[in-house]
Amino acid sequence: MSVHHLTSAGSPGADERLVGGLPWIEDAGKIAPKDARELSKLFFDQLQVLEEGTHEHQYARNTLIEMNQSLVRFAANRFRSRGNEGMEDIIQVGTIGLIKAIDRFDLSREVEFPTFAIPYIIGEIKRFFRDTTWAVHVPRRLQELRVELAKAKEQLAVTPDRNPTVAELAAHLELSEDEVIEGLVASNGYTAGSLDTPSDSGDDGQVNKSGRTYADSMGDYDPAMELVEDFQTLAPLLGALDDRRRSIVEMRFGQEMTQAQIGEKLGVSQMQVSRLLTGTLATLRAGMLTED
Template identity: 75%
Template structure:
């Protein structure tokens, strides 16, 4: 691990001054303690330099590089998120650092570190709030979820039990519908794999080896039949008595065309023509209904 360099070694050999500022070769190697002292000098000059000039950009960029240790410090709070996201955390934390530098005022008589860390942490938290939801949820509901979670925690301590929806609504000055909406929205925060054991969701040791995919329902083919029969009912009522009788014998009693012809005293060919005409009429009616 590379140690932070003291100020003397980070300055250029000539230690030339740039508009009242020391020229620093590698601001990222400045030790945090030295960075705090140097930052005051750079902030003091940043307030009098003209924005957009080379000198202004040098002062601003040096402040960013000198104080990146604050970003790493804040990012360590979120290391449990996994190393894969640490690079993103550092990037968004740096955005927070830049915002803090642009808004810092020496006249506040507050240490820059004290001022900057909330900006950095806030930017990181906003990043997780906007990107960690498994299902896209509107910002309003994301914020409502956090508000409900905090209210639920406070009430649980007071009541020694989980609060009801009505109690949460009263405590947060919300309607019960809004509380329910926020609770439902919180279901979009995390998602489990369909390959996860079905009994692992309750914190139990998986026993049966069945996954969520194994217990999911499937579309029931009979449902389409039910829908078709429901749509056919008024169309069949429009048929005359003999036509309805033919449909009933063919598809209800499952008689052959010859058997139908014998019962009605007509030829099998005539039954075939009648069935074709009836079915065409019913199909046309179904298409019009769609």
Template identity: 70%
Template sequence: MKHVEALASAQLDSQVGVGELPWIEDAGKVAPKDARNLSKLFFDRLQLLEEGTREHQYARNTLIEMNLSLVRFAGRRFMNRGDGDMEDIVQVGSVGLIKAIDRFDLSREVEFSTFAIPYVVGEIKRYFRDTTWAVHVPRRLQELRVDLAKAKEELAVVLDRDPTVKEVAEHMELSEDEVIEGVVAANGYTAGSLDMAADAGEAGLAQVEGRTVADFIGEPDPGMETVEDLHCLNPLLGRHTDRERRIIEMRFGQEMTQSQIGEVLGVSQMQVSRLLSCTLAKLRTGMVADD
């Protein structure tokens, strides 16, 4: 404790403290060992200060800055994921640190670092779970992905080769279907860009230089919709009279006008219009019913 008092005295350097706490100019530069001891002093005082006061704000902010090293320590284990930089991880982990500071009680007789790490790690894990998956999958499968990666790594060391699905399933005491489900879900963790270079083997081409994945993706074919519509119309036309089918054929097959159709059938243009409208209405109703 004498070392802490000496440190506080040196940092004070003729400045006035806040309440009964020493003034620390740059709490982020306090060494981790000194931060542990100073944190006890600040926590002890924080519990007595009224929330919202200048003294309470100073004590709380200083505790946050002094213990950011805990966040960096916990965040290093997530750096090998390759989908987040340290700055983002520290930012997210700081939320957990603040929650831990607000909920910590010295009477627990436990080190603050031991109490805070689960809060920090929990926030970082939540961040990766909620924001880094390209396709949303259930949390159970997200966690299974991590377990599968560990199991494959362990088996690869023992077997000196990539393990099979059966071997992974036995190692994890899961069914092969569960392992396959986890592997399929893991494919949703990252998504490739459509602008990335196409692979010749996957594209089935000898040369794809300068071509992207988007160049090989099919587009909707309007002709397919026409085929589907004609396929649905065929049985519906069979339910109509020969006269109705003939009117449809002349109007849409031969593209004759209503007047020309009337001359062929020996009826007026108005009658052709009524017959055509009635026939089309029945066909339209039949198409909707079939859909």
């Protein structure tokens, strides 16, 4: 189905009204994925000339988001069995990735929008799971042992300021001391103390009276640590490039040469360098964001 046919003769939910040179679509979410791919090209082309902040620009952008929700659903299905998060939450997060892709897409990239958008959507969903999943998987036998240990502590408590020893707990439950220790360690996975809680003692072992918290004694975050995993992922992707593309990446980002300088050194036009660099970066980006 051609773009002309979509816009003038039967686009689902569309009528003859125009907004910023674009057809008015009443319900863009009902457009079939195949039709949305063709119609999106028209909207992206017009989006580049519409003034940002205007009603027309907002309409074009919002319609692109609604038309391409099928890409979000497609990507979200890959995470259906991951964690306890519902599909609705995953789709909302994936839509953020879709919006980022729409705002950064350029028709001159010579790549189809779905190919460009999927890595953004998947990357956003992966970050969501990375930042919000804190589940600690504890074997069932240790879950049950945790309950038994809690009961035993209450039964064996002699004085308010002394807990029963490992040996006492082991004898009471008829377990080995190693089993009791394993259960006590596993119990720590059920509670998370606040970093704002005052620490029990100061550096000299005395009771803390200064209001110093656990957070005050922790090391600061090193943003460079996050790059380590990225470098490890990027290295084999760079190694898989042919010599020409790898040289262009090295000259552009390693030697900080301009595209014109690279073109002069390779004997090609700046436009050719731009196309090669754009395609190479898209390949590397997709490789870093694709699910293993």
